[in-house]
Amino acid sequence: MITGPDKGKSIGRRNFLKLLGGSSVVGVAASIAGCSSDPAGGKGWMPKQYQVAGSWPVQVKGRIPIDPDSPSIMRDDRKCILCGQCLEACEKVQSVYGYYELPIKKDITCVDCGQCSLWCPTAAITERDDIDKVVKALENKNLHVVVQTAPATRVALGEEFGLAPGSLVEGKQVAALKKLGFDTVFDTNYSADLTIMEEGTELIKRIEGMAGHPLPQFTSCSPGWVKFCEYYYPDLIGNLSTAKSPQQMLGALVKTYYAREKGIDPAKIISVAIMPCTAKKFECARPEMNAAGVLHGKPEIRDVDIVLTTRELARLMKKRGIDLNTLTDAPYDRLMGESTGAGVIFGVTGGVMEAAVRSAYYLVTKQDPPETLLTLTPVRGLAGVKEASVTIPGVGELQVAVCHGLKNARLILDEIRAGKTRWQFIEFMSCPGGCIGGGGQPRTSLPPSDEIRQARIASLYKLDSSVYKKRLSYKNEEIRQVYQSYLEHPMSEKAEQLLHTHYTDRSGNLTAKKRLVKRPAGGERNG
Numbered sequence: 001m002i003t004g005p006d007k008g009k010s011i012g013r014r015n016f017l018k019l020l021g022g023s024s025v026v027g028v029a030a031s032i033a034g035c036s037s038d039p040a041g042g043k044g045w046m047p048k049q050y051q052v053a054g055s056w057p058v059q060v061k062g063r064i065p066i067d068p069d070s071p072s073i074m075r076d077d078r079k080c081i082l083c084g085q086c087l088e089a090c091e092k093v094q095s096v097y098g099y100y101e102l103p104i105k106k107d108i109t110c111v112d113c114g115q116c117s118l119w120c121p122t123a124a125i126t127e128r129d130d131i132d133k134v135v136k137a138l139e140n141k142n143l144h145v146v147v148q149t150a151p152a153t154r155v156a157l158g159e160e161f162g163l164a165p166g167s168l169v170e171g172k173q174v175a176a177l178k179k180l181g182f183d184t185v186f187d188t189n190y191s192a193d194l195t196i197m198e199e200g201t202e203l204i205k206r207i208e209g210m211a212g213h214p215l216p217q218f219t220s221c222s223p224g225w226v227k228f229c230e231y232y233y234p235d236l237i238g239n240l241s242t243a244k245s246p247q248q249m250l251g252a253l254v255k256t257y258y259a260r261e262k263g264i265d266p267a268k269i270i271s272v273a274i275m276p277c278t279a280k281k282f283e284c285a286r287p288e289m290n291a292a293g294v295l296h297g298k299p300e301i302r303d304v305d306i307v308l309t310t311r312e313l314a315r316l317m318k319k320r321g322i323d324l325n326t327l328t329d330a331p332y333d334r335l336m337g338e339s340t341g342a343g344v345i346f347g348v349t350g351g352v353m354e355a356a357v358r359s360a361y362y363l364v365t366k367q368d369p370p371e372t373l374l375t376l377t378p379v380r381g382l383a384g385v386k387e388a389s390v391t392i393p394g395v396g397e398l399q400v401a402v403c404h405g406l407k408n409a410r411l412i413l414d415e416i417r418a419g420k421t422r423w424q425f426i427e428f429m430s431c432p433g434g435c436i437g438g439g440g441q442p443r444t445s446l447p448p449s450d451e452i453r454q455a456r457i458a459s460l461y462k463l464d465s466s467v468y469k470k471r472l473s474y475k476n477e478e479i480r481q482v483y484q485s486y487l488e489h490p491m492s493e494k495a496e497q498l499l500h501t502h503y504t505d506r507s508g509n510l511t512a513k514k515r516l517v518k519r520p521a522g523g524e525r526n527g
Contacts, residue, residue, distance in 0.1 A: 060084075061087060064090050065108045070110065072128055073128060075124050079124035085116075089119040090115070093115060094111065095409075099512065112224055112282040114277070114309075117443075131308065142268065144270070147273070148271075149188055150347065152435040152460070153310045155168055157314060158172075165444055166456045171328075175330035176317050176324060187337050187338075187339050189339030193342060195245070214239055215423075219353070221245040222277075224279040229428075230506040232512055234505040234506070237503045239416075248303055253482070254269060255292035255303065272306045273308070275308070276438030278309060280307045280440075284302065284307050289501070294497075311442060339476065340468055340471055342358055350434070353425065379400065382453065385411055388402075400424065401423045401427070402426070402427045403427070406430055437453050
């Protein structure tokens with residue numbers, strides 16, 4: 001309590017830290033920031049995942065720069081205690097901070113992944129709050145408001161309502177969204193299946209020697225990873241699959257295919273996405289993500305208008321007095337609501353690769369893949385870099401790799417730059433664990449723990465293996481329907497127009513700093 005002439009006045013962060021220093025209170029900042037009693041697996045606020053203690057004084061370490069106009073993350077300076085955890089995540093896990101020279105050249109270098117928000121002990125760093133935009137849209141009776149939900153949100157949202165990590169709340173999440181007033185609720189799993197059809201077809205074409213499309217092909221559904229590549233490895237942009245992410249594919253179809261089928265003016269549709277990822281906010285705002293608008297001659301129309309994270313959805317539900325635990329399961333709406341196990345495992349590291357291999361086998365052989373490809377063990381788990389070899393008749397040995405966490409991505413990318421590549425297909429995910437560990441997911445442990453990641457991963461694999469009736473993207477009837485009645489076939493002219501994209505060389509925005517990244521022993525990951 002403050003006594004004397006300053007009684008009743010608030011203390012700013014700088015004065016608070018000065019008070020600590022003047023009182024010689026060693027370690028107080030650490031105890032304020034700590035969470036060692038966290039029941040869900042947190043080990044306290046000091047970085048544990050890379051087994052290296054910080055070298056700065058515990059009480060004051062500094063913080064990452066954040067653009068005040070960032071569409072993805074924001075910081076409340078009143079809460080920041082300069083503990084340096086955001087620095088640890090950005091440099092040691094993601095290899096962004098500290099990998100460019102100062103002063104900055106054009107923009108504040110950030111890949112929008114939001115991992116800093118998961119490591120921040122005081123929640124000073126959060127996602128950019130867009131709840132009010134959604135509420136305003138829902139209250140406008142002249143608008144038709146559509147929402148989609150990512151695979152990873154269904155195994156994390158429950159944690160915000162007291163359920164165990166990884167609890168499956170798919171049907172309850174749909175019920176909550178309908179109770180909030182959304183007109184239609186679609187499943188991003190559907191467009192994950194669509195992504196597999198487009199990306200798998202592209203992979204086969206690259207293997208066959210498609211001009212201007214080199215191997216290895218990189219996955220492109222993680223916007224944090226894509227921006228990282230644009231910043232630090234622009235010479236490898238040509239390796240990125242041109243297939244949009246599932247979020248953006250569904251957004252483009254909502255304002256074209258869905259609008260046509262339902263007779264709705266696309267200009268009156270507001271498309272919302274519930275995502276585990278803060279970088280999805282940046283992705284939907286990329287200038288080129290207006291394919292539906294361009295098709296309609298109204299380029300101001302965005303494919304996806306608003307992205308809410310899992311945490312934002314939970315806050316919106318609580319504001320409206322909706323308790324997830326009391327809801328009865330509801331189904332997704334049809335036309336773009338059917339999904340397969342291949343679509344749902346997009347949410348885990350290795351899942352995109354596994355789903356793509358299943359369908360690539362079919363696209364080449366016209367036969368269902370063998371059982372061994374339905375559980376592709378070598379690309380599963382939390383090792384930072386994973387590799388596998390898959391035999392596909394007509395193609396031969398397909399060499400694939402998977403990595404998650406951007407520091408691990410550097411290991412692979414530097415080998416490719418050095419001409420040592422042995423792969424044809426590589427999955428990259430920005431966040432440790434994949435989308436289940438995205439920057440917009442519940443802060444169930446601090447710092448993020450493998451225990452929580454494993455629980456969420458296990459639930460998505462269970463959906464694939466024993467809950468969903470289909471495990472192959474090409475067997476999704478609604479995917480077959482959209483090709484038959486609208487898109488014609490994968491990588492058709494219309495599919496290229498709506499479902500594929502291009503990328504931006506951002507290397508001119510920074511001066512990259514060369515730093516050696518070593519692969520850890522024993523298959524462990526960096527971060």
